[in-house]
Amino acid sequence: MHEYAITEALLKTASEYAENNGAKRVLSLNLVIGDLSGIIDESVQFYWDMVSEDTICAGSILKFEKQSAVFRCLACQSEFPMVEELAPCPKCGSIDIRVISGDDFTLKSIEIEK
């Protein structure tokens, strides 16, 4: 349910960039969503049309690119993509592992009409 707050933050960021670049309106937003970001894209989409109504982003399309999570094993230093969220290192079996990417939700670019 925190997608509502996240969607509002997304609207703010996208609108700022659009206005600073002299846009008349925003056509689409390219978003990268990490496997471990805890964000559900359908939920963001659901709120988007609601929060963007009557703004420079009204009617724009959200394009999601999924990013796989990558872990690093601190025991053997190998890096591996996530297969299962709580699986140990596939190489040495250690559970001393850290997430190194795939836990963010990022606005990569927007397409604007001038």
Added chain:
Amino acid sequence: MSIEKVQIVEKILDANDQMALENQQVFDQKNILAINIMASPGAGKTSLILRTIEGLAADYKIAVIEGDTAPVTIDADKIYERGIPVTQINTGGDCHLDALMVRKGMQALNLEGVDLVIIENVGNLICPAAFKLGSHLNVAIASIPEGDDKPYKYPNIYRGIQCLVLNKTDLLPYVDFNLEYFKQGIRILNPGVDILPLSSKTGEGMDAWLAWLCKRINEKKHAQK
């Protein structure tokens, strides 16, 4: 009319993260340790806070920021009754606290001379994990009746914490709770995190929690600004 692509590459929660950083700087300036307590509803956040006040109020000046989704002051009242400065933030249905709400809470409190600010997050195991507040330490409380599978079901909340309090250990004889299975889940998500089993009701294990906290309050109190 022309169509143009604007490169951005910005984390959506950058603005919140930035504000959280500023909150932390305010705490640092005053040598205050700020802790963010997260848990599901009913895990015992307020009880742990009350026990902590009981154990530490003679030696440290404590203030509390209470986050609640509904405009009820049940939790804040209990703290106020103990003579501890407390401010309540109503999130108005929102499922988590964010850095701006905490800032408002900080402004509502007199932080002069305070050693420890306890922030009680909204009871929820999902949303609070995504929003930094500016706290130095994040503490999650799990409790025995919630079951031993919580790390496996709600992994994100356990990744960014420095301490896991396992509350209601007095109920262990009555509940099927595999402690090793639970700990294994926590360790794989957050290797090296301190796991402190205790019971706010009986007081068992409370000393270890208070010692854990005191060490960190003292470090912050005597830290270089």
